[in-house]
Amino acid sequence: MTAREPRIPGPDHPITVEKTGQRVIARVGGHVIADSSRALTLREANYPPVQYIPIEDVDRTLLAASTAQTYCPYKGDASYYSITLADGDLADVVWSYREPYDSVAAIADHVAFYTDRVDVAVGD
Template sequence: MADRKILTPDAHHPITITGCPSLVIVRTGSLEIAKTRGALTLVEASYPPVHYIPRRDTDMTLLERSTHTSYCPYKGEASYYSIPALGEAGLNCVWTYETPFDAVGAIAGCLAFYPDRVSIDLAD
């Protein structure tokens, strides 16, 4: 990891993490994958907000660990899960930062889902 750039969020590339006050439900069709009032909302620069869901509120039996990884210089190395029930659309559609950089440490072990592959609904 020494050859990878590590960047700290700042005024030019801000990252905020807040507790989401809404009930967050992740599903595909009638299949509920996660349901929580404990989600964290990460807003990074000009990107759309991402809801990070605690694993305890996710049906992990529906997920299958992938060998795919990616790297973000602000957050660290991401590991991925697939949702086999979605077929090809489910490949690598869930990511997690198991040991994120300190600046975003709150998302450690939480899961995020690609919103173009599953429904992510917020309710009061």
């Protein structure tokens, strides 16, 4: 990918990253994909908050790296994973910023899930 000029969050496009402070569990059907007490909540502009879970707290045996990539001028290049289960795959429902821009550096080594396909519950 070509180098891009990062945009800095500010009043017109705020981004915050904070410790969630509660247990976060990601499930597909009866399968627990991730279970963490160390998640981070990323709030960006007017988008819904996103839970970023440390990759160490994810069942990586259920993830398959994808060739899909996207770019965010505020966060950087995102890489994707599919969730592979015995009853079928969910393509490109997990993403990670492996080398996020400095303004969101805390989300490195974390993954997030598309909540329309993966149930992400916050709290016990």
